[in-house]
Amino acid sequence: MKRLLYIFLILLSLPLAAAAQEGEDLDMKQFIFGHIADSHEWHITAIHGKEITIPLPCIVFDDGVHVFMSNKMEQNGYTLDENGKMINAATGKRPFDMSITKNVLGLMIDSLILVLLILLCARWYKKHDVLKETPTGLAALLEPVIMMINDDVIKDAVGPKHEKFAPYLLTVFFFILINNLMGIVPFFPGGANITGNIAVTMVLALFTFLMVNLFGNKHYYKDIFWPDVPIFLKAIPIMPAIEIVGTITKPFSLMVRLFANMLAGHIMILCAVGVIFLTAKMGPVINGSLSIVAVLFGVFLNCLELLVAFIQAYVFTMLSALFIGMAHKEPAEEE
Amino acid sequence: MNLITPDSGLVVWMTIIFAIVFFILAKFGFPVITSMVKKRNDKIHDSLAAARLAEEKLATLAQQQQELLEKARVEQAALLKDAAAARDNLIAQAKQQAKEEADKIIQNARLEIAAEREDALRDVRRQVAEISLDVAEKVIRKTLQDTGEQAQLVDRLVEEATRTRPES
Incomplete structure (x- = not known):
């Protein structure tokens, strides 16, 4: 079985190598940045030099x-x-x-998929008596994930007010997850590097920033502007300044973490695939053997990206929940 | 650098799209699901508590039943003992009564027999007296010429009479 898989992978990579030999020199930088950057058209493929794109x-x-x-x-x-x-x-x-660029269209498609998935799941709960039936189909698929995030992440991190913030945090989690996963899919509805785009992660981080700071309690703001430190640290507002910077760096770290992780993942996969085309001029032996290595490495990287897609959504949600929870801490709890 | 400068158009679109998605999901999506699952979890929790309560109740009920059974058995034994005693008592009483009755009957019979015999004796004695008077009459009538012999006879008769009936 394992041997069959290897043979299949090798056979799969040979036509790739053959196709690569037809083309001219590959500009690796352009190849990679063309795939990860936003663009005004959705490039699908090129057949014999003829570009196939969707105009936007x-x-x-x-x-x-x-x-x-x-x-x-x-x-x-x-x-x-x-x-x-x-x-x-x-x-x-x-x-x-x-x-409406490639990323905007990708966002729209992914959001549509997400809304459909969650609303269909919610519809199951409206149509069925939850006390008499166990979830089936989509609800059975999504319920464990939703409840895992709700119970293990949101409830623990946010604390007593978690019900108010759970919809936001769940939306963030599934929004990032679905965009990450669609980013791994290499052809049309997927493939847009959405969560690896800093504008997208910036907006997400901004929403978390608003959620944290708009609903913070009195104690949270006192800690920022008048913390319990010796008076000379407050008279010239050193500590308040640091605290205010702190409130901004928290969402900033969220933004950069998600952006950098997803971007790096995309670049790694593109590099692995690019090896096939880079070695096209080096003769069939090197090209063929390196193609096999590149495909194996690509499979590994795709599996890794699948894991990273989940982990980054999870981490973003968990940290957002923690920041929200910190803005609601009661002074008595800290003793 | 191109990569790390957020594109203003994309920021605006992302804000709009995310806000819409957030609005829809926060209003019609997640609260429905989480509240329903919470409802089910509560129900499971309640059912488990109820089951535990019922189990405890059942255990105490079984205990009570056992106790009741035990009590009934003891009572039954006591009742049986009482009944046996009462029966024995009754039988003994009946026997006593029967014996007394029998005794009474025997006593009566005895008295009656005694009275009958007395009657019979009296009858016999009267007849004997009559017979003896008859005999005496006849004897007297026949042999009253010989005075010596007569006197002798009278003496003898009187003596015999007194001997046979010493009490009268």
């Missing part, structure tokens, strides 16, 4: 609103700069760009 709508606020498809960009007086950002062709300035 562009919405630009410049001198008024311009809406056009990305393949009609030139006709509308816009072009891409060297970073793939859209600029006004005449002035060279960057307009306010509200385009």
